[in-house]
Amino acid sequence: MRRRTRLILALDVTEESKALRLAADTRDYVDAFKVNYPLVLARGMELVEKLAKIGDVICDFKVADIPNTNRLIVDQVFRRHAKGVIVHGFVGEDAVRACIDAARGDVFVVTEMSHPGAEEFTAKVADDLARLAVKVGAAGIIAPATRPERVKALRAIVGDRLILSPGVGAQGGTPADPIAAGADYIIVGRAIYDAANPRAEAEKITKEIARAAGAPLPR
Numbered sequence: 001m002r003r004r005t006r007l008i009l010a011l012d013v014t015e016e017s018k019a020l021r022l023a024a025d026t027r028d029y030v031d032a033f034k035v036n037y038p039l040v041l042a043r044g045m046e047l048v049e050k051l052a053k054i055g056d057v058i059c060d061f062k063v064a065d066i067p068n069t070n071r072l073i074v075d076q077v078f079r080r081h082a083k084g085v086i087v088h089g090f091v092g093e094d095a096v097r098a099c100i101d102a103a104r105g106d107v108f109v110v111t112e113m114s115h116p117g118a119e120e121f122t123a124k125v126a127d128d129l130a131r132l133a134v135k136v137g138a139a140g141i142i143a144p145a146t147r148p149e150r151v152k153a154l155r156a157i158v159g160d161r162l163i164l165s166p167g168v169g170a171q172g173g174t175p176a177d178p179i180a181a182g183a184d185y186i187i188v189g190r191a192i193y194d195a196a197n198p199r200a201e202a203e204k205i206t207k208e209i210a211r212a213a214g215a216p217l218p219r
C-alpha cells in the first residue's frame with residue numbers, strides 16, 4: 001500500500017455509482033479504499049475489481065472463522081485484486097496464521113475496536129492481539145483513533161508494523177491525535193462520504209494528518 005497522504009477512505013455506501021464516484025473524486029487524496037460488507041453485500045465482489053483499477057483496495061471483512069474457512073475467504077479477497085485484508089485475532093493463532101498463509105498481500109489484525117462496546121471485550125485483550133499480529137508476521141494492526149493513548153501503547157508492542165486507525169470524525173476522534181500517537185494511516189468513512197464535497201473534505205483531512213506528522217503536504 002502506498003504511503004503518501006496516509007488517509008484510507010472507508011467506502012461504506014451501498015450504491016455502485018456512488019462508490020465509484022467517491023473513489024474517482026478522492027483518489028488524489030487517499031492511499032487506499034477500504035471496502036466492508038455494506039458495499040460487497042449490496043454490489044458483489046466484482047466491485048472490488050473495479051475499485052482496484054482506481055486505487056489500492058483493502059477488504060475489511062473482519063475475518064473470524066476456523067482456519068479452513070478463513071483460508072477460503074482470504075483467497076477470494078486476493079482473487080479480486082485487493083491489496084489487503086482485515087481479520088480478527090480473537091479466533092486464535094491458528095486461524096490468523098491461515099489468513100497469513102492464504103494472503104497474497106497485507107493482513108491487518110483488529111486489536112481494540114473504536115466504539116464504546118469495545119471496552120467490554122476487545123480492549124481487555126488488545127495487547128495480546130497486537131502481540132499475536134507480530135508473532136504471525138501480519139503487516140499491521142487496527143487500533144482506535146477514539147483512544148489515541150491506546151494507539152501509543154499498541155505502537156510500543158508492534159514496533160514498525162503498520163497501524164491503521166479508524167474512529168475519526170463521526171465517532172469523535174481527530175485525524176491529528178492518532179497520527180501523533182504513532183498511527184501510520186487514518187481510516188475515515190462518514191466524515192468524507194457524507195460531506196457535501198468529499199474531495200475537499202479528504203484534502204482537508206490530509207492536511208491535518210501532514211501537520212500532525214510534521215511532514216510536507218502531499219502534492
Ligand code: O7M
Nearest residue numbers: 010060086113114142166167170188189190
Ligand atoms: O468514519 P466512520 O465512523 O464512518 O467509519 C469507520 C470505518 O472504520 C467503518 O468502515 C468501520 O467498520 C471501521 N472500523 C471502525 O470504525 N472501528 C474499528 O474498531 C475498526 C474498524 C475497521 O476498519 O476495522 C478494520
